[in-house]
Amino acid sequence: MGKRRMKMRKSKLVVLGLIAALALTGCGSKAKEEPKTSPDTDATATAIPSGTFTGEGEGKGGKIKVELTLENGEIKKIDVLENNETQGFADAMQTITDAMIGTNSFDVDSVSGATLTSTGFKTAVENAFEKTGASKDQLVAKEAAGTSNKEEREAAYTADVVIVGAGGAGLTAAIEAANNGASVILLEKMPMEGGNTLISGGEYAAPGNWLQKEEGIEDSKDQFYEDILKGGDYENDPELVRVLADHALESAEWLKDEVNVTFEDYMLFFGGHSVKRSLVPKDASGVELISKLTKKAGEVGVITHLNTTAKELVVENDKVVAVKAEFDGKEITYSANKGVILATGGFGSNLEMRVKYNPEMNEKILSTNSVGSTGDGITMAENVGAELVDMQYIQTYPTCDPELGTLLYVGDVRMEGRSILVNKEGKRFVEELERRDVISRAVVAQTGGVSYMFWDEASMVASGVNVKHQREYDYLIEKGILIKADTIEEAAAFFDIDAEELKKTVEKYNEYAKNGKDEEFNKRGTLTAFTGGPYYIMKSKPAIHHTMGGIKINTDANVINTDGNIIKGLFAAGEVTGDIHGTNRLGSDAIADITVFGRIAGRNAAKAE
Template structure:
């Protein structure tokens, strides 16, 4: 009896192939699609995506995502597309805007699962159906309306709510987060709690001078003063009131005079957005996603509402106190980029969210707001040479434990220089790329292969990063002049031993390279931050071309200009969005 049962189970497994469980019904109708549950895999931005597809009566009954590594927020695309497939009984559904790689991954996984039915996907009979959408009214009212659900918008919404205002946050993307979500989330803060532990001398005045110098003194000194004076207090607010967890180490970003940049948990903006979102929800902030603001409404000289589009329908959001524009920059708007800086053309990739299209700037300008510094567009020097994605494994540079070399194996710039200076230097090298070199001791100290394991593994698989036992072997992988690279490393080690970089005067501690293995990562610059935007005063109020305040209109974050001048220093963006987000939220809530 026992042997008979084993034979039955074996035959069942062979016949059902990848169908999970022989107990499930395995019949097929006219289309020939058998009932059952099938497993499939695809590759998203965060690596492998595994799904279980359940077919019953020739229809997609259910899709379960069993495994994924997608960033929170972007992972919502998996559920959204799965629900759409079930509702419409088809695999061919639209990708989620702003989450292309995640959407591609879930699509691949479901197609792989369906292929195991042994039937072509075109046999699925699509049906009229729609995943449930949020029901919307034609009109809403609140004390404060916030446009944009990135770091600045969420911060403004929280501060407004904490000051007693009712708040509705309107976000055009299907998830909150904006560029903050896909950033490293580091925050510059002078005289912070970690600097004290490391006996690093710093001050608000020193930070102020660094920001001005980093922006070639094209910044508005009054705005810079506000940023420098409030950054550390607001970092403590994030830590103590919002619940953001910061790591127990800092990074030394290029252009800063000292190491002062705090690092959130997992060195990712995900920590900031998750905690800010939770705090906003706790305070009763209402969030409307997939809703694109189209117009600022002004009556008797005051902004009193916005008009927005939700799935083709116009919705009006009335603001009793005012509207806060926090829609981000325009790094993903090619036409706007080229209009203001012809060099920022289609040949240059971007690290930005696809939602960074300058909508808020356009709407504010239509009301007469002054727009400044639009020609200043920054590139990040170490990005994926094929996609433009910012590479966080490259944070080993910010630990001061690596050098940048060219194809000829030579250093060509100070590794902790300003982003724009490094980027310009990279473009002038062979193939307009750079190669970041470091050793095992640097890897152990920075732990970038652990903190950013998925990215590390992906770079290795895509042959954009190599780990080798010798310098010669690592150089050969990328066709770099090995002898010259060995000479460069030896010269750098001499500088480290003597305590001074005689070629580029590299700031920070100089640490010599030791034993292998050795690592080399290939990268190139990509558009990262737009310094230009809406002109504001120190109260985060929008001002017009005559310098007069536009009543009821506030702005914060990358949508604003005149804070960073020609170039933003690394980690100053999180300080900016937090400081001016809070100011905008507070003032909009308490306006009389």
């Protein structure tokens, strides 16, 4: 679950700004909005009318509507009347509200990691103020009275276990460490918990799970083990893969039964897997995971310090004993009686690091990652002698927003096995349930480096992606990235796809479905024929999604140094680690990974001496 829509949004905001300006000045045809309370112009120095005014902006999740209350030239209150922002990112609006009221100014910083939400909210507030007819310059700024960032912090803290990174792996490790009797402090540089897990679909690969049993799907730990190894071209560490495969199901049950994560009553068939085994959290969103993990962490006594950037690991007597971090420009030392866990995620948003290890992953390739995925933990671990492995293996997700690089969850119709991928020429070019890296390379080789996902109304109804991901669906339609049309010809014409070839492709695929075998690409799973319109076509392209490389760990989640020995007091879990997925991670294996190894790291750190 942020990242990347700024260029498009800026242009939109400029247009909105021009429209607003014309509405205020053009021909005098439109009067300014009347405040809900009577204007009080009692000779105030600013001549800004008091009252309440409404305004709108465009956030990451769509329209943000606010109500601004002004009194005697001061910002008194800002209420959010309407928004569809993701939990966590929505907290940015309160942070900005506190800053605006505290400084009596709209010129406050956006919240790092929630840029689109921040921009949309600030635009909405300024849009409301425009309706006063006054100028922002008339607001008399005050000395900053403090924002939510300015909480008091001591110069030093001590806990049994200190964890860096409050994404899925960090929260899981924190809960397990606390459950094993340790006091825990969790550090997060972003203003909210979640990391990449928050903005993911949250799907979880679990062999032998309860839904498979209901559907009569045969699966096993050994089969999952082989799928992971094969998916990573056998470049994985077999011992780590064995642990992941053996404990994936029990950790999924832990999420369900102990953390109270709600899973939907259906599964997805991710590319590269041999069977359908991927559980889907409520609303097909990582928000369900992070909200429940965060709640559980609080219940078991985990202390979380947000906006706190870890800078350095402290080593004494060959053991990691503390983390030096920075909060609001102040250095703070977090001492760990038992152990430090790194759960800082990958480096998909660190262009310099990406190019260092894989020159092909340059600035031309967009990213699905959180802006916080900058490899901090990898760098800190390397500085104390940790071995790094598989750093060159960087995965792209094949079907992302061609303008922003964000994941397109409407595209989950592909994992339902109810769509095909075609090129500009209207032809299929790859198996739709292949590995992500294979599909991505195939897409890049097509005209324009993009693919077009095709499906019909029956597939839409069966998958329900337009309902599960309605905000994204509406956005894609609005931006012309997705077209809904009555005929194949009309849909194809929208993207200038060869309609006749596309019709032939559909007919051929329907024949394969009738016979039960894909003669061209041997597509796995059940083949479902397309029936009638409306028809849908979605344009997409690959974007950086997961970095397989990172810190070398053993099966107990201990960090290993370049001499092959354990670094005492240091553990790691999640995307910050390497050697689990090899050259390529299969879809939905990440959530299993962070949960399995997060639990192991938490338990072992709590028991460390």
